[in-house]
Amino acid sequence: xxxxxxxxxxxxxxMEHYKKPRNKxxxxxxxxxxxxxxxxxxxxxHLTLKINDGIVEDAKFDGEGCSxxxxxxxxxxxxxxxxxxxxxxxxxxxxxxxxxxxxxxEEILDELGDIAALQGVSKFPARIKCATLAWKAMEKGxxxxxx
Amino acid sequence: MNEFRKDFPILNQEVNGHPLVYLDSAATSQKPVxxxxxxxxxxxxxxxxxxxxxxxxxxxxxDSYEGAREKIRKFINAKSTKEIIYTRGTTTxxxxxxxxxxxxxxxxxxxxxxxxxxxxxxxxxWQQLAKEKNAVLKYIDLEEDGTISLDTVKETITPKTKIVAxxxxxxxxxxxxxxxxxxxxxxxxxxxxxVDGAQAAPHMPIDVQDLDCDFLAFSGHKMCGPxxxxxxxxxxxxxxxxxxxxxxxxxxxxxxxxxxxxxELPWKFEGGTPNIAGAIGLGAAIDYLTNIGLDKIAxxxxxxxxxxxxxxxxxxxxHIYGPRDPKKRCGLITFNLxxxxxxxxxxxxxxxxxxxxxxxxxxxxxxxxxxxSATARASFYIYNNKEDVDALVEGLRAAKEYFNNxxx
Numbered sequence: 443x444x445x446x447x448x449x450x451x452x453x454x455x456x457m458e459h460y461k462k463p464r465n466k467x468x469x470x471x472x473x474x475x476x477x478x479x480x481x482x483x484x485x486x487x488h489l490t491l492k493i494n495d496g497i498v499e500d501a502k503f504d505g506e507g508c509s510x511x512x513x514x515x516x517x518x519x520x521x522x523x524x525x526x527x528x529x530x531x532x533x534x535x536x537x538x539x540x541x542x543x544x545x546x547x548e549e550i551l552d553e554l555g556d557i558a559a560l561q562g563v564s565k566f567p568a569r570i571k572c573a574t575l576a577w578k579a580m581e582k583g584x585x586x587x588x589x
Numbered sequence: 590m591n592e593f594r595k596d597f598p599i600l601n602q603e604v605n606g607h608p609l610v611y612l613d614s615a616a617t618s619q620k621p622v623x624x625x626x627x628x629x630x631x632x633x634x635x636x637x638x639x640x641x642x643x644x645x646x647x648x649x650x651x652d653s654y655e656g657a658r659e660k661i662r663k664f665i666n667a668k669s670t671k672e673i674i675y676t677r678g679t680t681t682x683x684x685x686x687x688x689x690x691x692x693x694x695x696x697x698x699x700x701x702x703x704x705x706x707x708x709x710x711x712x713x714x715w716q717q718l719a720k721e722k723n724a725v726l727k728y729i730d731l732e733e734d735g736t737i738s739l740d741t742v743k744e745t746i747t748p749k750t751k752i753v754a755x756x757x758x759x760x761x762x763x764x765x766x767x768x769x770x771x772x773x774x775x776x777x778x779x780x781x782x783x784v785d786g787a788q789a790a791p792h793m794p795i796d797v798q799d800l801d802c803d804f805l806a807f808s809g810h811k812m813c814g815p816x817x818x819x820x821x822x823x824x825x826x827x828x829x830x831x832x833x834x835x836x837x838x839x840x841x842x843x844x845x846x847x848x849x850x851x852x853e854l855p856w857k858f859e860g861g862t863p864n865i866a867g868a869i870g871l872g873a874a875i876d877y878l879t880n881i882g883l884d885k886i887a888x889x890x891x892x893x894x895x896x897x898x899x900x901x902x903x904x905x906x907x908h909i910y911g912p913r914d915p916k917k918r919c920g921l922i923t924f925n926l927x928x929x930x931x932x933x934x935x936x937x938x939x940x941x942x943x944x945x946x947x948x949x950x951x952x953x954x955x956x957x958x959x960x961x962s963a964t965a966r967a968s969f970y971i972y973n974n975k976e977d978v979d980a981l982v983e984g985l986r987a988a989k990e991y992f993n994n995x996x997x
Contacts, residue, residue, distance in 0.1 A: 447940055451936065452991075483932060483963060484953070
């Protein structure tokens with residue numbers, strides 16, 4: 443029964459984030475805002491980041507999309523909070539490598555926490571863009587701030 | 590089983606461990622061996638450029654290429670092959686009307702009328718033309734059930750309207766529009782009627798003289814033909830007065846250093862070496878469809894969607910968009926299932942070998958009208974059968990159960 447393969451994609455932790463997204467909402471307008479969508483499928487994200495002295499102090503998102511895109515946004519905002527901008531960008535880089543199916547060190551996977559559960563997405567090529575949407579938005583927001 | 594399935598070798602395979610159930614023909618149809626063989630034979634024996642060689646292969650290629658044009662003429666009952674222009678597909682056909690006829694005939698303050706249910710390819714060309722010309726783009730509002738009321742059409746089209754562009758069958762709602770009646774209203778107001786036939790040509794008989802439409806666009810790949818070939822039909826008197834928008838080989842009469850003249854219709858719109866194999870393949874697809882009979886195809890699809898609608902209705906939390914009356918629909922059903930995002934649904938179904946479409950279906954304004962960000966769509970064609978519907982319904986139930994469990 444191939445529904446079992448689905449369990450590789452829809453890991454419990456992913457569905458938990460989908461069901462109860464962290465950091466859902468908005469920060470006020472003085473913060474960095476990014477709107478991004480996936481034109482091929484209609485997923486969209488509105489991300490606000492509070493960045494002070496090179497540190498992501500707060501992050502919130504709102505949007506519409508499938509379980510993968512929304513849970514990924516929830517996990518992403520959770521992990522980057524309190525991180526230095528460079529660290530956040532490094533995580534984005536690791537995440538995109540993970541989506542390409544590259545081997546990730548156990549140590550780094552531990553550091554990623556819940557996010558490691560999204561590894562299975564790399565086996566579903568049509569869904570990779572769902573998972574990377576929030577990360578792309580974050581990268582864009584952070585680079586706005588650096589400029 | 591169904592008598593046509595054997596013609597489509599691609600259907601005879603397993604996907605993710607299950608027999609393939611292909612329910613995405615509104616995106617692109619599968620191709621029967623009858624079409625594949627004709628294309629293969631062209632490349633094996635006749636491949637040559639058209640309209641220039643004196644040699645035998647050149648003549649054969651030209652005969653087949655122009656022979657396919659005659660098949661297309663007959664297929665839509667155009668008066669002359671001068672009215673049949675080969676294009677890359679519906680998108681190119683509609684863009685050609687907007688860039689050639691539209692630019693040359695729409696002025697500031699004129700109106701262009703379209704509907705909320707248009708595919709982006711019958712929306713953006715008009716939107717951009719309106720912006721360029723400072724013309725007014727107007728939308729015909731839809732009824733609650735996703736159909737169009739002729740009263741609303743009459744209210745929206747005015748003597749200022751120069752172009753009315755409408756799909757014959759919606760790729761999302763499935764709605765079949767009253768093109769003949771709308772064309773009459775357009776003409777009474779001095780406007781031309783442009784018809785997007787992408788979802789209609791594969792599934793129902795089209796008679797351009799009866800519809801009295803001025804332009805009709807459709808694609809080969811949705812009607813058992815190859816990708817990259819499509820048709821623009823235009824009334825001869827209109828086409829005669831439009832300047833071509835692509836210049837180069839094949840389309841010229843005399844070329845001088847500082848001026849040139851064009852070939853006669855339809856070639857003045859066919860600059861460059863055309864998609865010869867595609868055109869010949871489309872001719873073969875038309876043979877295939879007309880041998881079966883477009884009425885028979887339409888009936889088969891109506892039976893299937895009638896069955897599918899009744900089975901899908903039994904699933905709690907499943908919402909179907911568009912008219913409820915199967916007779917007002919073409920062979921597709923767009924829907925959403927509570928608690929399961931369309932992408933997730935499409936992945937679950939794919940794991941069961943079932944191919945459906947999920948997303949905004951290139952109709953973002955319509956998605957806004959429906960107040961959804963995405964939908965799922967199952968679309969049917971001659972090779973689908975009741976077993977496919979059963980597999981879909983079973984898959985939908987499984988998806989629902991899977992996601993419900995996740996949420997418990």
